[in-house]
Amino acid sequence: MTGASSAAGPTGASGAYGPVRRKEDARFIRGRGLFVDDIQLPGMLHGAILRSPLAHARILSVDIASALAHPKVEAVITGATLAGRGLAWMPTLSQDVQAVLATDKVRFQGQEVAFVVAQDRYSARDALELINVDYEPLPPVIDAERALDPGTPVVRDDLPGKTDNHIFDWEAGNEAATAAVFARADVVVTQDMLYPRSHPAPLETCGMVADLEVISGKLTLWSTSQAPHAHRTLYALVAGVPEHKIRVISPDVGGGFGNKVPVYPGYICAIVGSMMTGRPVKWMEDRSENLMSTSFARDYHMHGEIAASRDGRILGLRAKVLGDHGAFNATAQPTKFPAGFFHIFTGSYDLQAAHCQVTAVHTNKAPGGVAYACSFRITEAVYLVERMVDLLARELAMDPAELRMKNLLRPEQFPYTGPTGWEYDSGNYPRALTLAMDMAGYAQLREEQARKRERGEYMGIGLSFFTEGVGAGPRAHMDILGLGMADGADLRVYPTGKAVLAISVQTQGQGHETTFAQIVAQELGLSPDDVEVVHGDTDRTPFGLGTYGSRSTPVSGAAAVIVARKVRERARIVAAAMMEVSADDLDWTGGAWQVRGDPEQSANIAQIAMAAHGSLELPEGVEGHLDAETVYNPPNLTFPFGAYICVTDVDPGTGVVKVRRFIAVDDCGVRINPMIVEGQVHGGLADGIGMALMQVIAFDENGNCLGGSFMDYLLPTALECPSWELGETVTPSPHHPIGAKGVGESATVGSPAAVVNSVLDALAPFGVRHADMPLTPANVWSAIQGRPLRTDLAVS
Amino acid sequence: MQITITVNGAVYKREVEPRLLLIHFLRDDLRLTGSHWGCDTSNCGACVVWLDDIPVKSCTVLAAMADGHRVLTVEGLERGGQLDPVQEGFAQCHGLQCGFCTPGMMLTARWLLDHHPDPSPAEIREAISGQICRCTGYENIVRSILWASQHASWGQPDAGGDPVNGGGDPGGAEVTA
Numbered sequence A: 001m002t003g004a005s006s007a008a009g010p011t012g013a014s015g016a017y018g019p020v021r022r023k024e025d026a027r028f029i030r031g032r033g034l035f036v037d038d039i040q041l042p043g044m045l046h047g048a049i050l051r052s053p054l055a056h057a058r059i060l061s062v063d064i065a066s067a068l069a070h071p072k073v074e075a076v077i078t079g080a081t082l083a084g085r086g087l088a089w090m091p092t093l094s095q096d097v098q099a100v101l102a103t104d105k106v107r108f109q110g111q112e113v114a115f116v117v118a119q120d121r122y123s124a125r126d127a128l129e130l131i132n133v134d135y136e137p138l139p140p141v142i143d144a145e146r147a148l149d150p151g152t153p154v155v156r157d158d159l160p161g162k163t164d165n166h167i168f169d170w171e172a173g174n175e176a177a178t179a180a181v182f183a184r185a186d187v188v189v190t191q192d193m194l195y196p197r198s199h200p201a202p203l204e205t206c207g208m209v210a211d212l213e214v215i216s217g218k219l220t221l222w223s224t225s226q227a228p229h230a231h232r233t234l235y236a237l238v239a240g241v242p243e244h245k246i247r248v249i250s251p252d253v254g255g256g257f258g259n260k261v262p263v264y265p266g267y268i269c270a271i272v273g274s275m276m277t278g279r280p281v282k283w284m285e286d287r288s289e290n291l292m293s294t295s296f297a298r299d300y301h302m303h304g305e306i307a308a309s310r311d312g313r314i315l316g317l318r319a320k321v322l323g324d325h326g327a328f329n330a331t332a333q334p335t336k337f338p339a340g341f342f343h344i345f346t347g348s349y350d351l352q353a354a355h356c357q358v359t360a361v362h363t364n365k366a367p368g369g370v371a372y373a374c375s376f377r378i379t380e381a382v383y384l385v386e387r388m389v390d391l392l393a394r395e396l397a398m399d400p401a402e403l404r405m406k407n408l409l410r411p412e413q414f415p416y417t418g419p420t421g422w423e424y425d426s427g428n429y430p431r432a433l434t435l436a437m438d439m440a441g442y443a444q445l446r447e448e449q450a451r452k453r454e455r456g457e458y459m460g461i462g463l464s465f466f467t468e469g470v471g472a473g474p475r476a477h478m479d480i481l482g483l484g485m486a487d488g489a490d491l492r493v494y495p496t497g498k499a500v501l502a503i504s505v506q507t508q509g510q511g512h513e514t515t516f517a518q519i520v521a522q523e524l525g526l527s528p529d530d531v532e533v534v535h536g537d538t539d540r541t542p543f544g545l546g547t548y549g550s551r552s553t554p555v556s557g558a559a560a561v562i563v564a565r566k567v568r569e570r571a572r573i574v575a576a577a578m579m580e581v582s583a584d585d586l587d588w589t590g591g592a593w594q595v596r597g598d599p600e601q602s603a604n605i606a607q608i609a610m611a612a613h614g615s616l617e618l619p620e621g622v623e624g625h626l627d628a629e630t631v632y633n634p635p636n637l638t639f640p641f642g643a644y645i646c647v648t649d650v651d652p653g654t655g656v657v658k659v660r661r662f663i664a665v666d667d668c669g670v671r672i673n674p675m676i677v678e679g680q681v682h683g684g685l686a687d688g689i690g691m692a693l694m695q696v697i698a699f700d701e702n703g704n705c706l707g708g709s710f711m712d713y714l715l716p717t718a719l720e721c722p723s724w725e726l727g728e729t730v731t732p733s734p735h736h737p738i739g740a741k742g743v744g745e746s747a748t749v750g751s752p753a754a755v756v757n758s759v760l761d762a763l764a765p766f767g768v769r770h771a772d773m774p775l776t777p778a779n780v781w782s783a784i785q786g787r788p789l790r791t792d793l794a795v796s
Numbered sequence B: 001m002q003i004t005i006t007v008n009g010a011v012y013k014r015e016v017e018p019r020l021l022l023i024h025f026l027r028d029d030l031r032l033t034g035s036h037w038g039c040d041t042s043n044c045g046a047c048v049v050w051l052d053d054i055p056v057k058s059c060t061v062l063a064a065m066a067d068g069h070r071v072l073t074v075e076g077l078e079r080g081g082q083l084d085p086v087q088e089g090f091a092q093c094h095g096l097q098c099g100f101c102t103p104g105m106m107l108t109a110r111w112l113l114d115h116h117p118d119p120s121p122a123e124i125r126e127a128i129s130g131q132i133c134r135c136t137g138y139e140n141i142v143r144s145i146l147w148a149s150q151h152a153s154w155g156q157p158d159a160g161g162d163p164v165n166g167g168g169d170p171g172g173a174e175v176t177a
Helices: A065-069 A079-084 A121-128 A175-183 A228-239 A265-277 A287-293 A378-396 A400-407 A429-440 A442-454 A512-524 A552-579 A605-612 A674-693 A746-762 A777-784 B022-029 B085-092 B102-115 B121-127 B139-149
Strands: A045-051 A057-063 A073-078 A089-091 A097-099 A112-118 A132-137 A166-173 A187-195 A207-213 A218-223 A246-249 A281-284 A300-308 A314-324 A353-361 A458-467 A487-493 A499-503 A531-534 A586-589 A592-595 A598-604 A628-632 A641-650 A657-667 A725-728 B002-007 B010-015 B048-051 B054-057 B070-072 B174-176
Touching (some): A045 A121, A045 A265, A057 A079, A057 A112, A073 A079, A079 A265, A187 A378, A228 A246, A265 A281, A378 A746, A400 A429, A429 A458, A499 A552, A552 A598, A552 A605, A674 A725, A674 A746, B022 B048, B048 B102, B054 B102, B085 B139, B102 B121
Parallel strands (some): A045 A281, A499 A531, B010 B174
Antiparallel strands (some): A057 A132, A073 A112, A089 A097, A166 A353, A207 A218, A586 A592, B048 B054, B048 B070
């Protein structure tokens, strides 16, 4: 199927796939979206959180008397209040616990200490000023690289017997085989590199409206959630509310990027606030709260080693990683993968052996870790291997494109099992890289670069080739909090042939209401306008794990196909009865069941649906109606890939980097809506520029967060982004029912390395070998002077 | 204090706290929730509305400062059931994903096109550079505004007079709390 047109579905029907305009847009362009903060309920109160100003301190006392006396305050909740209800601590998504409101110590700046419920937004904030917390400051653990030093303060002395800041050691690959490969290699290149702490910063912050209906006990939660069903289960387990009495509604969500996967203390506080007051309680973060306390991403301190022959054959790869997980281990990822999918770090290359080892530590920083369109740490893995390949190219004096082409997996190697156990489903890597180089005019760019270098102008050309594994995942291997990562779909076809698809995944801008309608329409011969997609409401949708890790299309997309095909098979039996023929004599042709050899006799879904609801005597196997449901358990991940080329111009006098061009060839298998796919890629490319050049959550020596507002945490604007140049190849996934692979995170995963490689290519004449992200003007200038900055700490 | 603000052509008289931000007045008091709050620091532009004839970040304007002035929000872009070409452009060119930055982007775009009817992509990028979109990478926003520049506006200023309030629903009717 390689090279198939994205418009050709396996059914042979055509028309439903393609760049269909989004159904969602009609409300958004009119300002009629419904986001959590838009919700106003009768009698609704407002919550606000008092946060720790210190990174590490013992709480001696919390005095709430003055706050309680405020005339508009309805309740003040502290750690002690929650402890009385057994709610002071909650489970994280990584087998740790996290303080909802601190009882013993505060462990990061911005940690939740108290929650005020008041009659309006401003009064709630006013009352925070009236709470008096007496702290005894403790020395903070800020430098992850020193967190395991003897004598370092212990962040998590709440854990029984805990005497250090160690969380876990984890490894993958074959250590001995890798050592053997390295021993016989002609060339070994090593490099330390930091993938600094970043934050997804969706434009809408996190929040909730919690409404406990006192008589029925029904708890309705409007929440900025990427995983409403998983959240419902967690709330049932934490708050002790029976799960069938909890309804989580994730209405329009203003961007997620992983930030809205975890459960945050504010959600629990809003729920408790509603329980205590008997009234709806709204809690919305402000921007600083979002940046300082909700899930960060990355923060991997990596040591890479790559081994190769003198003629440029890559033989082995080794990585040793120190992961800074912050005060609580709250990374959101499948349980059996404490370092996410980092061990896909051999990337797109055919090498003999690999081994990686990851150690995680606690520091006095915000918890989190996997929360920024990273496909469970594949972005760190891609960055490592793509930097190492570039460094190897420089060592060998080979062109980095030539070195990549020489070592890319070949199409005939698929399905390919990598040295750390991943089975890649399909790929044609050389074709994608060739297309990217053709689009870029690679040879001419190198000529231009040579001419400019003679003139003292510094232009960089950076490549990155990435392979992702998305669509988690097979439930035997992948679960979150014990919940297998399978997703349901429920399809109803009404008598007039209009359909309603209910799915467990939830859009935060990805356009599910359109794409999923196209999937069903394609399978049933309908127009996408005939299919309504219901999502983001646990009372109206089947159970599933939600939208993150680029899993919507690979998992729920497959569920939608399969449930539509179930409907189609039911329709076949009904059609046979309608036309008084055997079901075996019917073919699905042109969006209808047709009697083989007699095109005059056919029935489309609308005709069949009416008959299925009517008085027709139904045959064996059909109870009536056409409705169906399914649960999809993916047999494997899908493996999108791509080839990126970034062209930069660097001003050596100021260190300013300008991204002049960005060429991105993506292969995400079959594209259901190419317009939406391209939009996903555009956004991820901007993320790559942000991470490579601008964004970092750094800390000073006291643990003060230095990226706590958009004044300090710099996000790319239209001026930092070039006009993207996109290309595509299509290599369908063999195990996905329509060959789709997922694309939500591809560009975020693949692009940072291309930008960094480009800048370091520009700086090669200065002898600069490596500098860590973000490559801010100060950092680039310092690198040119021979001393690149440590970007995660403010060095005083 | 009492303020009187004309929003999308309708006159609103309200008693407010002097410290109330315009964005909260619009969203919480008037329940015009199309304008969004995103950052507090005037960096993201999700809250952009027009104050009289210029785009402002309404998270950094007090409602009291808008007393006696006209405000245009996203809810006022559509006229008589007809979308502004900017709104059409965003839908045509996939200029939005999550939709959170979109109202502010569209209001800046409308202002740009009123003053520079035929902008270049570079001029569009400059115009929206005070606003952040986390989803689109800006390319399709630029295309959307270009699309709008090539399609007829509902006309402002036009025979309806006032560019902000003229001809719009609910047509200047007085609404009081």
